[in-house]
Amino acid sequence: MLGNRKRPMNAARKLACVVVLAVCAVSLxxxxxxxxxxxxxxxxxxxxxxxxxxxxxxxxxxxDRFARVLYGTRISLLLAPASALVSTVLAALVGGxxxxxxxxxxxxxxxxxxxxxxxxxxxLLITVRAILPLNVSPLVSVLITFLVLGLLGWAASARVLxxxxxxxxxxxxxxxxxxxxxxxxxLFLVHVLPNLKPVLxxxxxxxxxxxxxxxxxxxxxxxxxAEPLPSWGSLLRExxxxxxxxxxxxxxxxxxxxxxxxxxxxxxxxxxxxxx
Amino acid sequence: xxxxxxxxxxxxLSKIVRHLASIAALVLLGGLLSATLVRLAPGFDADERDLDxxxxxxxxxxxxxxxxxxxxxxxxYAGYLFGVAHGDLGTSHALGQPVQNxxxxxxxxxxxxxxxxxxxxxxAASALAFTACLWRLPAYEILGTTLSGxxxxxxxxxxxxxxVILNAPGYLAIALIVFPRIYRYSRxxxxxxxSLPHIIAARARGLGxxxxxxxxxxxxxxxxxxxxxxxxVSIALGASIPVEALCGLPGIGQLAWQAAxxxxxxxxxxxxxxxxxxxxxxNSGADVMTYMLKPREELA
Numbered sequence: 001m002l003g004n005r006k007r008p009m010n011a012a013r014k015l016a017c018v019v020v021l022a023v024c025a026v027s028l029x030x031x032x033x034x035x036x037x038x039x040x041x042x043x044x045x046x047x048x049x050x051x052x053x054x055x056x057x058x059x060x061x062x063x064d065r066f067a068r069v070l071y072g073t074r075i076s077l078l079l080a081p082a083s084a085l086v087s088t089v090l091a092a093l094v095g096g097x098x099x100x101x102x103x104x105x106x107x108x109x110x111x112x113x114x115x116x117x118x119x120x121x122x123x124l125l126i127t128v129r130a131i132l133p134l135n136v137s138p139l140v141s142v143l144i145t146f147l148v149l150g151l152l153g154w155a156a157s158a159r160v161l162x163x164x165x166x167x168x169x170x171x172x173x174x175x176x177x178x179x180x181x182x183x184x185x186x187l188f189l190v191h192v193l194p195n196l197k198p199v200l201x202x203x204x205x206x207x208x209x210x211x212x213x214x215x216x217x218x219x220x221x222x223x224x225x226a227e228p229l230p231s232w233g234s235l236l237r238e239x240x241x242x243x244x245x246x247x248x249x250x251x252x253x254x255x256x257x258x259x260x261x262x263x264x265x266x267x268x269x270x271x272x273x274x275x276x
Numbered sequence: 277x278x279x280x281x282x283x284x285x286x287x288x289l290s291k292i293v294r295h296l297a298s299i300a301a302l303v304l305l306g307g308l309l310s311a312t313l314v315r316l317a318p319g320f321d322a323d324e325r326d327l328d329x330x331x332x333x334x335x336x337x338x339x340x341x342x343x344x345x346x347x348x349x350x351x352x353y354a355g356y357l358f359g360v361a362h363g364d365l366g367t368s369h370a371l372g373q374p375v376q377n378x379x380x381x382x383x384x385x386x387x388x389x390x391x392x393x394x395x396x397x398x399x400a401a402s403a404l405a406f407t408a409c410l411w412r413l414p415a416y417e418i419l420g421t422t423l424s425g426x427x428x429x430x431x432x433x434x435x436x437x438x439x440v441i442l443n444a445p446g447y448l449a450i451a452l453i454v455f456p457r458i459y460r461y462s463r464x465x466x467x468x469x470x471s472l473p474h475i476i477a478a479r480a481r482g483l484g485x486x487x488x489x490x491x492x493x494x495x496x497x498x499x500x501x502x503x504x505x506x507x508x509v510s511i512a513l514g515a516s517i518p519v520e521a522l523c524g525l526p527g528i529g530q531l532a533w534q535a536a537x538x539x540x541x542x543x544x545x546x547x548x549x550x551x552x553x554x555x556x557x558x559n560s561g562a563d564v565m566t567y568m569l570k571p572r573e574e575l576a
Contacts, residue, residue, distance in 0.1 A: 114302070115305055115306060118306075118510075119548065120510050120552070121514055122432070122517050122518070123532060124548065126517065126532060126544075127532075127536070127548045129536065130539050130541065134539065213432075216431040216433065216434070217431045217433045220431065220434065221433060222537060223537070239437045239438075240440075258430075262429035263426075
């Protein structure tokens with residue numbers, strides 16, 4: 001298989017991998033670590049500082065901030081890969097097929113991806129998000145947010161995939177397969193698609209941090225996941241009421257966690273980006 | 277010589293024409309897609325006035341008839357295009373004002389904030405990238421990489437919030453959002469240029485660093501940096517949404533955010549088409565400039 005040589009992982013990348021896995025594991029254990037849940041209100045202690053009962057204090061309506069961080073991390077970290085999967089599949093369909101078919105299909109696909117890429121990402125996101133209903137249940141809002149990210153985030157990956165598929169179409173082994181009588185979907189599925197796998201994996205992993213940041217931006221602007229469900233976006237929105245860092249430094253925990261996870265992704269992906 | 281000049285001018289002209297044609301095609305297609313999305317959005321034909329008890333049945337029927345022309349997507353889009361051709365971009369549902377007036381009022385704020393942010397980001401990033409390549413100090417490079425990496429990890433909206441908390445101006449937030457992208461790309465471009473054999477040879481012969489930069493590095497890295505400038509316009513405009521919305525700056529970004537929250541689709545679609553047009557113009561301008569700066573030998 002072309003370009004599938006594995007590179008050794010350095011210490012920084014190993015550490016980044018451990019950090020991402022640890023954060024995922026802790027967020028998955030939210031039910032045991034914070035049994036009270038993300039929506040329970042402790043009405044006797046609104047805006048409370050950290051204590052043994054509430055490790056990161058409570059928010060304005062008395063919800064445990066530690067529980068909300070754990071559940072919010074779970075939502076953001078599980079659904080961003082789901083969006084990345086949707087966008088990578090779409091990119092493979094549009095870019096991979098267009099590159100494989102070539103000619104007018106490739107030109108059409110490139111024109112369409114250019115149109116998508118020329119739209120500023122955040123403008124496109126808020127336009128499409130606003131077109132869909134805003135007054136929906138929290139669960140539907142989660143699905144809409146991450147589906148919108150997945151359905152709109154395919155263009156850059158499709159551009160890369162169309163170039164790779166175009167190069168494969170003209171490669172010697174594909175020409176030989178054609179000469180041997182292999183055509184159509186079988187040629188694509190047996191010879192082209194397996195060789196696109198490294199690019200597909202790279203695009204999938206590159207999309208995850210982009211979608212995490214996009215969800216955070218949408219959440220802060222009030223166009224993301226609806227209350228009371230937490231996500232990194234809605235948790236970061238709480239920073240809006242912060243007057244100074246010294247007064248309530250524990251409110252910066254979601255931001256620090258997001259930065260740690262994003263830095264880990266950057267370290268993990270530095271190799272992937274170089275290989276594309 | 278004269279023939280080469282004429283050919284070059286002709287090629288440049290055809291490049292400009294091609295760019296303008298593709299911009300027109302993309303804007304028309306983008307407008308059609310936007311109009312389709314607006315038309316198919318849930319609650320498109322619903323109007324609050326239908327529920328107004330002060331209106332009688334005849335008035336409600338008249339209102340519905342006035343919206344009947346918007347039922348078909350193509351006729352809706354044709355009507356929209358006709359309006360645009362006559363300078364009428366429609367009326368904002370939420371603000372009750374003509375869209376063109378709103379855009380005219382808000383555009384200068386965005387141009388100022390995004391422009392200052394871009395300028396600051398370019399100055400800081402290129403200064404850091406140039407000095408990192410000139411001095412080649414590992415600690416300095418680590419500082420630049422860490423700084424840009426940290427800003428890449430923070431969502432644009434959080435940087436806007438932090439600028440509010442720290443009483444910093446909005447353009448500084450835009451500068452911090454754009455800075456890491458410019459730094460990383462230009463640092464790589466310059467490092468690549470400095471590793472070229474003729475530049476290593478020039479250094480070995482004792483040519484001054486300023487002379488090397490001006491005569492040998494910039495001609496190599498310059499065209500790609502101009503292309504990057506086109507892309508950064510799009511990033512700065514995108515960043516203007518959270519920055520203007522959270523810093524309370526009355527620009528296009530804040531208008532787009534308000535339109536999104538109130539589902540004012542005509543306004544939102546017009547803003548998106550306008551911003552796309554500006555982005556395309558910036559990218560095409562950068563492309564034409566890159567072409568003009570390319571050495572003659574390369575073009576030949």
